[in-house]
Amino acid sequence: MEASLLLEGRGLRRAFPSRRARKAVRALRGADLQVRAGEVVALLGPNGSGKTTLLHCLLGIVEPEEGEALLFGAPPGRGDGLRRTGFLPEEDPPWGKLKGREILEFTALLHGMDRAAARRRAGELLGELGLSGAGERKFRGYSKGMARRLGLASALVHDPDLLVLDEPTAGLDPLGSALVLEKLLALKERGKGILLASHVFREVEALADRVVVLSRGLVAAQGPAAQVLADPEVWELRVRGLDPAGRERLEGLAARLGEVLRSGPALRGLDEVLRRYSLEDQAP
Amino acid sequence: MSLAAPPGPGGLREKGRSSSSPASLLVLGRLSFREVLNLPLFLGFLAAAGLTATLPSASLGGRGPTLFALAAQAVGAGLAAGLAGPWVEGGLFRSPWLLAQVPSRTRMVLAGGVGQALSLLVLLLPALLLPLPAWQARAGPFHQGIPLVEQTFRPGPEGFLSSSGAQALLRFSPRRPARALVLRAEPVLGSAKDYRPATLLLSLEGGPWRSLGEVGIEPRVFRFPLEPARPLEEVRLRRKSGPGLFVYFPPGGIQALGPSVPAGLVWVLCWIAAWNLAFLAAMALSWAGTRLSRPVALFAGGGWALLALADPLFRPGLPLAPYEGISPGWDLCGGRGWLPLAGGLLFLLLLAWKPGRAWTRREAGR
Numbered sequence: 001m002e003a004s005l006l007l008e009g010r011g012l013r014r015a016f017p018s019r020r021a022r023k024a025v026r027a028l029r030g031a032d033l034q035v036r037a038g039e040v041v042a043l044l045g046p047n048g049s050g051k052t053t054l055l056h057c058l059l060g061i062v063e064p065e066e067g068e069a070l071l072f073g074a075p076p077g078r079g080d081g082l083r084r085t086g087f088l089p090e091e092d093p094p095w096g097k098l099k100g101r102e103i104l105e106f107t108a109l110l111h112g113m114d115r116a117a118a119r120r121r122a123g124e125l126l127g128e129l130g131l132s133g134a135g136e137r138k139f140r141g142y143s144k145g146m147a148r149r150l151g152l153a154s155a156l157v158h159d160p161d162l163l164v165l166d167e168p169t170a171g172l173d174p175l176g177s178a179l180v181l182e183k184l185l186a187l188k189e190r191g192k193g194i195l196l197a198s199h200v201f202r203e204v205e206a207l208a209d210r211v212v213v214l215s216r217g218l219v220a221a222q223g224p225a226a227q228v229l230a231d232p233e234v235w236e237l238r239v240r241g242l243d244p245a246g247r248e249r250l251e252g253l254a255a256r257l258g259e260v261l262r263s264g265p266a267l268r269g270l271d272e273v274l275r276r277y278s279l280e281d282q283a284p
Numbered sequence: 285m286s287l288a289a290p291p292g293p294g295g296l297r298e299k300g301r302s303s304s305s306p307a308s309l310l311v312l313g314r315l316s317f318r319e320v321l322n323l324p325l326f327l328g329f330l331a332a333a334g335l336t337a338t339l340p341s342a343s344l345g346g347r348g349p350t351l352f353a354l355a356a357q358a359v360g361a362g363l364a365a366g367l368a369g370p371w372v373e374g375g376l377f378r379s380p381w382l383l384a385q386v387p388s389r390t391r392m393v394l395a396g397g398v399g400q401a402l403s404l405l406v407l408l409l410p411a412l413l414l415p416l417p418a419w420q421a422r423a424g425p426f427h428q429g430i431p432l433v434e435q436t437f438r439p440g441p442e443g444f445l446s447s448s449g450a451q452a453l454l455r456f457s458p459r460r461p462a463r464a465l466v467l468r469a470e471p472v473l474g475s476a477k478d479y480r481p482a483t484l485l486l487s488l489e490g491g492p493w494r495s496l497g498e499v500g501i502e503p504r505v506f507r508f509p510l511e512p513a514r515p516l517e518e519v520r521l522r523r524k525s526g527p528g529l530f531v532y533f534p535p536g537g538i539q540a541l542g543p544s545v546p547a548g549l550v551w552v553l554c555w556i557a558a559w560n561l562a563f564l565a566a567m568a569l570s571w572a573g574t575r576l577s578r579p580v581a582l583f584a585g586g587g588w589a590l591l592a593l594a595d596p597l598f599r600p601g602l603p604l605a606p607y608e609g610i611s612p613g614w615d616l617c618g619g620r621g622w623l624p625l626a627g628g629l630l631f632l633l634l635l636a637w638k639p640g641r642a643w644t645r646r647e648a649g650r
Contacts, residue, residue, distance in 0.1 A: 059383075082386070089381045094372075094376050109311045110308045110385045
């Protein structure tokens, strides 16, 4: 029997007005995505490919111009979809002067828990994510890694069936990353659905059942993680108008790229490499 | 696998609560209250209110009650802020994170709106309370004042009927109908040789003389009703020939009262009179800079500041006027002082129009 569909996006389109460019920036150009119960789906793509916009459209934070998002079978604002979903945004919420424990209790109260239960749950999560000693500290004093872990804790407060995580390990040190990955693996084993946007191949390889590669607002490839990550077609680099010197540089770049990919790198690093060696700019 | 929600922690689903339960809405309301009511802003308001209370225009009903009201306000606001809980940054209410927490956006907007409205009320309480003493000092029926255009006392000096048969010619603006004539007459005791009461006579619009009453050793206020109300252009007063006290009419002691004015409007007028508009403009600027976008802040606050700067040109003698009837406030509104009022109203309209921005999804980011 096929697992139930927790999250679905069909033909999602969204553009944003740009102050610099006269044209609107088309962040999503008809993206489709599905997440089933017990499945971990990784959303990969370079910066600006539309990952965050897609997540926001799926959760109803941003209205898609076209297409439909369904959370537990209903549009995100209706039904109890959001109540059953935990969300970790890319940027930490401006919790400012709230203490770690207060943030988790506040989140729990928003989700309808009573005060005693909220306090208990906050204590549990602080312990599970290695923040026991930081519960009484103000959020503004948290390091990046601590802030990400607290964000994850707030996404888990109400024990959601679906987790939507935007770069959950960004800024974490190896120890922090391992802690978060361990937690996510445990959740996966408990049958939770997880959708995570990430640049980190190692994280994706460790967690994801399926990978969806987003490029310029479109799904460029998707399938089982092992298959997509190993597919050279997915990572093809197209270069036009190359002169001999450029070809030589490209070969050097390709060799370096291979090294980078083999060593389990971050796509963000790859994106920077490509920007530095913008060969298309050299077209005659 | 079923889509039905399984039980969760803390008895959330067992109790069937939605995340827009009263408790969660209360939390949101409290946080939005605290988001506005932060200490620097409140102290700024209080300082401006305190400074304003020291100005002459705030002495309408006495500075003591005014300062007491401000002190009470400070204590009240402190308690309210303490009860509301920790302060959060305004960005929280625009963050994608919060938008993904609560299913019922409408209720969230309402809860946040109520919290913000309450905090605004707390912050604006000094402004609301400040005119209270002045308003109370004017207890009784309120009337529109009719400007006294010209007064001539013969043989003089001005305000004195200082000899047997002395007369005064008073001319009022004929543009508003008068309902009553109010005269405060005081005896001139310092140089008196004869302490017998003087009789005052009155003639309206060149009509026959009629007796108004006697003025003895105590000051006396004569109220002469006009039924029906009618424009009053020329009034003559005469001290009846014969022995007795001389009579003096102090500044503002001769008034023609026009149509009655609603008490609420008087409150507004006292509010305008009690506050120095330049301070209000400064507060508006700081407030607008905090709450609104920069262009709107400059437009609203800057515009009002300019009007406030020009205000003294439009309301001469305001601090002198408190005991002279309702005219200063009324002149401010119905006479030549409409510009500052219009500026203030414009700013309030902008405030009312803009606060929703924090709650729109459009600005929630990508």
